Amino acid sequence: MLEVTELEKTYDTGDRALKSVSFEVSGNEIVAIIGPSGAGKSTLIRSINRLTEPTGGSITLDGKELTDLGQSELRNARRDMGMIFQEFNLVERLTVMENILSGRLGYLSTWDAFRRNFPPEDISRAREILSRVNLDGVENNRADELSGGQRQRVGIARAVIQRPKILLADEPTSALDPETSREVMNLLTDIAHEDDIPVIINIHEVDLAIEHADRIIGLSNGEVVFNGSADKLDEEARDEIYRGGESLEQKQMASSEAETNISDAVVERGD
């Protein structure tokens, strides 16, 4: 189980991106994090595996505190958290197989990692996963020869081969077309159920979130303003997440009032 308690992140610039964020994720739940641009979604997901350093609060994975781990303990803890990135983060000149196997690097000695000396069981598992993510036949292709959807499936396979306790996906669909996005979301859902691990997905498309997630966490201005099942995400909840509690009509009225005030001011100044 992942427990995030009163998590805080203030960047050096003074931006307070996370404000006392608390939630739990367990079992094989699919949890979507939604919210407007700048709400703190990426900061939150990257704070969990400390690609971004939180400035306060606690994160535990199966009871183990992650926020105070030293570098080598952190390296071990990261093996338990598979990360899937928006821009895939593949090594372009390496093959599909090599990219997938790199998910096992954290388990090798420094020497074996340097030589990319993977044990036979890693190679046979990589082949299994290759098939599972529907990449049969392209294992020897270079990553830069693949389509966006194929590249994201390599990214997912690389995370899955770690045998993680949780998958973290940072906008995994935003570089993909709608149909491919749906395929990627289906794949993530299947993996959660088959491997019995939770998946946290930071996602822009609310419809995709509703379609695939068991639970939705809505962030607004660094705060959790919604945490519930997808069917509870009604108009009011959406207004809270995307318009700070104002309804769309109120927002439109406010912006047309502001426009009128600007044009009045322009007329007064005689511009």
Ligand SMILES: Nc1ncnc2c1ncn2[C@@H]1O[C@H](COP(=O)(O)OP(=O)(O)OP(=O)(O)O)[C@@H](O)[C@H]1O
């Ligand atoms: N490296 C950084 N240094 C300073 N401020 C940052 C940094 N990264 C993010 N921020 C700020 O933190 C806040 C949250 O940003 P974040 O990228 O987490 O939001 P987001 O919800 O993921 O946005 P988007 O959907 O546009 O990716 C924003 O105000 C952003 O400007």
